[in-house]
Amino acid sequence: MSNEKGNISINTENIFPIIKKWLYSDKDIFIRELISNGCDAVSKHKRLVSFGEAKSNNEENYKIIVSVSKEKGTLTFSDNGIGMTEEEVRKYINQVAFSGAQDFVEKYKDKMAEGNDIIGHFGLGFYSAFMVSKRVQIDTLSYKEDSEAVRWISDGGTEYEISPSDLRTTRGTTITLYIDDESKEFLDFYKVRGIIEKYCGFLPVEIFLKDEDKKEEDKSSEKDTPLNDTNPLWLKKPSECTDEEYKKFYHKVFHDFQDPLFWIHLNVDYPFNLKGILYFPKLKNEFELIEGEVKLFNNQVFVANNIKEVIPEFLLLLKGAIDCPDLPLNVSRSFLQNDKDVSRISKHIVKKVADKLNSIFKNDREKYNEFWDDIQLFIKYGCLRDESFYDKIKDSIIFKNIEGNYITLNDYLENAKDKHENKVFYINDTEKQSQYIKLFKEYGLDAVILSTPIDNNFISFLEYKVGNIKFNRVDSDLSDILKDKENKEENKEEKDKIIELFKEAIGDKVKEYSVESLKSEGTPAMILVSEYSRRMAEMQKQFGGAVGMSFPEEKTLVINDNNPIVKKLVSLKDDEIKKDIIKLICNQIVDLALISNKSLNAEELDEFIQRSNEIMKRVVEL
Ligand code: ADP
Ligand code: MG
Numbered sequence: 001m002s003n004e005k006g007n008i009s010i011n012t013e014n015i016f017p018i019i020k021k022w023l024y025s026d027k028d029i030f031i032r033e034l035i036s037n038g039c040d041a042v043s044k045h046k047r048l049v050s051f052g053e054a055k056s057n058n059e060e061n062y063k064i065i066v067s068v069s070k071e072k073g074t075l076t077f078s079d080n081g082i083g084m085t086e087e088e089v090r091k092y093i094n095q096v097a098f099s100g101a102q103d104f105v106e107k108y109k110d111k112m113a114e115g116n117d118i119i120g121h122f123g124l125g126f127y128s129a130f131m132v133s134k135r136v137q138i139d140t141l142s143y144k145e146d147s148e149a150v151r152w153i154s155d156g157g158t159e160y161e162i163s164p165s166d167l168r169t170t171r172g173t174t175i176t177l178y179i180d181d182e183s184k185e186f187l188d189f190y191k192v193r194g195i196i197e198k199y200c201g202f203l204p205v206e207i208f209l210k211d212e213d214k215k216e217e218d219k220s221s222e223k224d225t226p227l228n229d230t231n232p233l234w235l236k237k238p239s240e241c242t243d244e245e246y247k248k249f250y251h252k253v254f255h256d257f258q259d260p261l262f263w264i265h266l267n268v269d270y271p272f273n274l275k276g277i278l279y280f281p282k283l284k285n286e287f288e289l290i291e292g293e294v295k296l297f298n299n300q301v302f303v304a305n306n307i308k309e310v311i312p313e314f315l316l317l318l319k320g321a322i323d324c325p326d327l328p329l330n331v332s333r334s335f336l337q338n339d340k341d342v343s344r345i346s347k348h349i350v351k352k353v354a355d356k357l358n359s360i361f362k363n364d365r366e367k368y369n370e371f372w373d374d375i376q377l378f379i380k381y382g383c384l385r386d387e388s389f390y391d392k393i394k395d396s397i398i399f400k401n402i403e404g405n406y407i408t409l410n411d412y413l414e415n416a417k418d419k420h421e422n423k424v425f426y427i428n429d430t431e432k433q434s435q436y437i438k439l440f441k442e443y444g445l446d447a448v449i450l451s452t453p454i455d456n457n458f459i460s461f462l463e464y465k466v467g468n469i470k471f472n473r474v475d476s477d478l479s480d481i482l483k484d485k486e487n488k489e490e491n492k493e494e495k496d497k498i499i500e501l502f503k504e505a506i507g508d509k510v511k512e513y514s515v516e517s518l519k520s521e522g523t524p525a526m527i528l529v530s531e532y533s534r535r536m537a538e539m540q541k542q543f544g545g546a547v548g549m550s551f552p553e554e555k556t557l558v559i560n561d562n563n564p565i566v567k568k569l570v571s572l573k574d575d576e577i578k579k580d581i582i583k584l585i586c587n588q589i590v591d592l593a594l595i596s597n598k599s600l601n602a603e604e605l606d607e608f609i610q611r612s613n614e615i616m617k618r619v620v621e622l
Contacts, residue, residue: 001086001148003163008094008154027183030128031066031192032199034077034175035207036301037126038064041081041173042205045143048082054143062205063226066196069212070187073179079205080172083142086150086162093138093152094160097126129175130156132183137176139167193227199302202232202321232300234275234321238265250279254293254319258282261371264356266322268348272341276322278315278353283374292316297323312346314382314389315353322349347388354392361396369406372398380458390465399448402427402437407448409466415446420480424471426450426459435526435596436474442519443481447474456538475597476531482516482558491515491561498559498566501573505586509594512556524563524589527597530554557590565589584615 042062048054065078084092129136134155141149151165167174179186186192189211200207206226233241233249250260260279268274278294294311296303300323306316310327324345357379360368379397383390398406407415412424425440425447427433440447450459450471459471495515502513510527536551559566569585572578591608594600600608 001150001162001164003161005159005161006094008098008158008160027131027186028195029199030131031186031195032301033125033128035064035066035196035200035203037175038077038079038081038173039203039205041079041083044082045080045171048143054082064205064207065210066192066207067210067212068187068189068192071213073187074176075179075186075192076174076176078172078174080170083147083168083171083173084138084140084150085142085144085147088142089138089140089150089152089162093126129177132179132186133177134180135178137178138173139165139176140173141165141168141171143171196227201228201302202230202297202300203228204230204300206230232321232323234265234277234323235300238267241265246277246279249277250319253295253321254279254281256281256319260319261374262356262360262367263320264352266349266352272324272326272345272348274322274324274326274345274348276320278318278320278322278349280371280375280378281319292318293320294318295321296327297321298327299323299325310342310346312350312382312386312389314378314385315349317378317381350386350389351392353382354389357393358396361398368396369398372400372406377452377454380452380454384454384457384461387465390461394465399450401446401448402440403446409462409469412446412448413469419445422469424448424469425474426455426471427474428455432598433474435523439518439520439523439526440474445481456535470531472531473529473534475526475528476534477556478528478558479514482518494570495561497573498561498570501569501582502557502559502586502590505583506590509590510555510557512554513559514556515559515561517562518558518560519562521560521562521564523560524565525557525559525593527593528556528558529597530556557593559589581618584611584618587611588615 042064045054046060046062049056049060060080062080065076067076067078069075136154136156138152139149140152141147149165149168151163151167152160153163154160177186189209193209196207196209207228208224208226233245236245246263246265247259250263251257259282261282263277263279266274266276266278276297281292292315293305294307294316295305296307296310308316310324311322326341327345357368357375360371379393383393383397395408398408399412400406401412409424413422416423425445427437427447427449428451430437430449430451437447452458463469463471498515499513530553533551533554537553540551561567561570565585566589569582572582575582588608588611591600591604591611594604595608599605
């Protein structure tokens, strides 16, 4: 073989500057591309061996070695794959790789202007080496018998040089990058290791990283273990994976020391190819925002995290790995959005997740109940984001009730049938509403706890989807329940008198009054706030006062005529001398009821404290 200089004939004068500029923010991917090429070369050789078309020395130890040398300023990628003959270098590098890169640029020129809009950057392949190199050298020896090793060198323009190579004496290819001055970071051992682990952590050929600058004696201390896991769990048959394996994979990949709650192993061959594992993470505490991480792979090569176009947004709350060999990942996101396959894949994943949840609900209800606190946010968010998910999952939505049991909406409605129809009472703050919970228990009523940040939205959503039900907070309209149905009319006059007494004493602190005979004597009065007005007020708070209108909460004071203090007040009603103390006590009763419902504002609290002191003073003076 003689030395030869030549020109690569491509049409675009200089694609190099375009690619370099456009890919600037994502330079790392050249490592993925060169390692993937090494992997492809190994797979090709394996295939030829299995066809009997290539010789194998039985102890094939396929591997890719990446070595870094700060001293030489080089990064090399060496594989023992199929290699290339001189002819193949001309064909695949001069023509395929360069024209591939050229096609790519022409096709996506417009997209590039929009910025970093392309997900995979697949297709650029070999050429991406020039993003970080002032010179690229290939040394390769083909598997074919009697081949000679070839060297190819280029500085990234259209010129190249071919000559015999003395570097390769065994089958395979070594790519040497002479890293340019602006890309020195790629000579850092740890930086390179991080990138390999990120993008190539699950490639099928063992990858080793060497620090060439280290002296021989140091090298022996280098662990000779591959950086990647060549057999990712998602490729195994679900029936052959153990729980331990699933957990181990989870800990390792997501750096979460806790065990996941459960997982879904996706394994589809038809009509598209999809494999993966989705984990439901355990939350560390109830206030933690779920932060998921779904890694997308293309044939074991990592592409990116959390691609909304492929994986429905609500599923990004989970953790997992999805491998889609069929996805056109070398195209822009806007293309993915309109791709039919992509939406089919996305729908399929949603269906699988719903199936799994439904199956745990049906077959292992106890476990499902146990998980509920951890998965409810995910499920509710999923329902709000994707009604088709709600339709699939609706019968597996459960609620924790005041007894601490987990029940379905139907269970609740069935149990409450005789007491109140189509109404679901709920608590959103078990501490603040403890007074009401007590009352509910006394009346043998049930309520569900809906205390997550999205429950307000979820409640409205359920009302709209289910149709004829209303959610009422436990401190809202309870008149149906508290009404003493039998002697309602008889005591009307007596009740009006009590209302009169309070109205006179307290002014306009509340809007409505009612008198009921509560089961518990101990509570003189309580406050109810109409569900509608409270929701409006909350909404206004959420969206700020800019709406202009203000929605005051409509409060009703429920006075308990079974309470001894109230009884006493009524009996003293016409006592002129006690008028003053009656007023004090009435106000005190109302404030206590308000406190049990919601806190007082500063002014109200001040008044309440002063009044309490005044009452104590009068008591000691008695
Ligand atoms: P692609 O991998 O998509 O084909 P690339 O630009 O990455 O495109 O590579 C172009 C071609 O160069 C490959 O198809 C392959 O034939 C050849 N090639 C690149 N790297 C190697 C290698 N390490 N060993 C053997 N052939 C290689
Ligand atoms: Mg390639």
